[in-house]
């Protein structure tokens with residue numbers, strides 16, 4: 001299906017983004033993830049930030065203060081415009097902060113510690129989403145109505161994978177990895193799954 005047809009089905013991207021932002025404070029990644037299929041070569045955080053920037057500029061141009069208020073909890077530029085420069089970002093109501101840059105770094109460190117001491121060549125990251133996050137994601141899809149989203153776990157796997165690859169220097173293998181690191185969000189732990197073939201070879 002072409003992007004144009006999708007667009008007609010789904011209405012204007014910025015209208016969809018506005019609807020999503022009104023549901024509650026949302027971080028750049030979670031907003032960008034709702035449009036992940038529409039622009040390649042960007043992180044979801046970059047997509048989300050770009051959308052918030054355009055929305056804030058439009059609100060300023062139209063002098064729409066109520067709309068700036070909607071954006072303010074999760075966008076500093078809107079808070080500056082409203083004279084609320086000392087307020088921090090509100091916690092994202094979708095990921096509850098799990099996909100912030102700090103948490104991604106922490107997950108990569110946790111995964112690297114779990115892998116320490118093992119000899120292996122290739123790895124893969126998987127995510128076990130908690131029930132609460134899965135519910136939040138479903139609600140966002142239903143109420144936000146974007147048809148361009150990717151799953152939360154895809155983003156987490158990719159972003160932690162990038163960081164883990166930088167730390168370990170190991171290659172990723174989608175089909176036959178020696179090691180799979182499962183990020184268990186319910187427990188806050190990185191769990192290892194060792195390929196049986198790989199173990200036999202040791």
Ligand SMILES: [Zn+2]
Pocket residue numbers: 026027028029030031092093094095096097098099
């Ligand atoms: Zn979020």
